Amino acid sequence: MNFRGWIADWIEGLGRLAMLTREAVASLFTFKVAWSDLLYQVYFVGVKSQSVVLITGAFTGMVLGAQTYFQFHKVRMDTATLAVVSVSMCSELGPVLTGLMVAGRVGAAIAAELGTMKVTEQIDALRTLATHPVDYLVVPRLVALHIALPLLTIEAIAVGIGAGYLVGVYLLDIDSTYLWINMLKYTTSSDLTIGLIKSFIFGGIVALIGCYKGISCGEGAEGVGRATTEAVVYSSITILITNFFLTLTLGRIFHTL
């Protein structure tokens, strides 16, 4: 495919994704989401993703704590280590890493499930049973990710800070009181708010791209495989790019208030 064709495909894909988003938002306000479907999705997205998110949060907090200490120790700022871990985890690393891990686990699963339903005509069967696929397949997943991702992010942040604290106090011999007080002093509620807003938006990105890739999946096993891979890659890239613009926008809004 030449460059012009690739650009045309990319724009068409964006247009279709926008249409799906519009349909999902419209459905959200008019269609009664079945609680059982929503609860199952929250369980699948939230509860089942905890181990991955907790491990990621813990080791990120530990590495960040150790690395910050190595640099800060040179200028005798050891006790500010946890403050850096905390601010970074709250506003950047917590939401982004949780988003990326969930994109890998849940985005892939959504694309594979919906893609398989597409190639085995289950989505057509839904339509013949007078059920709109967006109402039944997309909306519960979208709402579940909007709910679950901020909660997972809070977990990742808490575990990351806790792990950074343990590394600082028990491995690097930093004074625990000053470490904790400085963390509280430099971490503001706006850092956490920024992180939660980001994670809410990342939840929407993972759900919509996963669902879009699944519903528009090509024929056969190859189509499902490609949809799954693309869902993870596009969700991850979109999260990283969106994060940059959100950091600028939310930073200006919250830090100038």
Add this chain to the structure above:
Amino acid sequence: MIEVRDLKKSFGPNRILDGLSFEIPRGESLVIIGRSGGGKSVLLKHLIGLLMPDSGAVLIDGKNIVGMNERELLSVRGKFGMLFQGAALFDSMTVAENVAFAFRHSPEMTVREIQSKVGEVLEMVDLPGTENKKPSELSGGMRKRVGLARAIIYHPEIVLYDEPTTGLDPIVSDSIDKLILRVRDCLDVTTIVVTHDMRSARTVGQRILMLHDKKVYAAAPTDQFFQSQDPVIRRFIDGVSDAKEHYF
């Protein structure tokens, strides 16, 4: 009544249907036959709005469904039940959940009423007591029966069958044919069957419509169709290939 007017459909550069027109009166059993890849299933999906044509019209009880959006089509589809080639059962659900799917958000029915209806319709397709089985535990013929139960539980006016006997042995195929007739007679529905199984076509069809070369090649009552001496029809009925054609 279903009316198709000058229906045209292409996928990319490939023209699949090229100006099809026909009518299906209420209560008729129509069998659509034609070569593999000849557009039979594509035509069937146009009748229920799963595919939209490039041009032409599909009228269901006088209402043109071409150009309707997905939400407008939902109400039209309430008139239809469809059995898919691979049954298209929802893997994650049990047989009972599959069959009762159309009632899952129905506030006017109690759980007990739904269970009783599911039992009734499973009885009708000769699968009593399979409510708690998963689709993966069922044979091909059983899956088709469950797919049919799911399609008829809400008493549609029109039932579409996409290759109902493909991949089944002759005895199971015969039982599916008998089931199609039973559903037609018990529920008084319009039946449209897409198949290339000639035995099945003869059993279930009152009229046969043959697609050939992207168009309606012939449409005639079943007996008349099977007596036709037209070489194209004859070759199809008798399953004789033409040495000049490439089939692979």
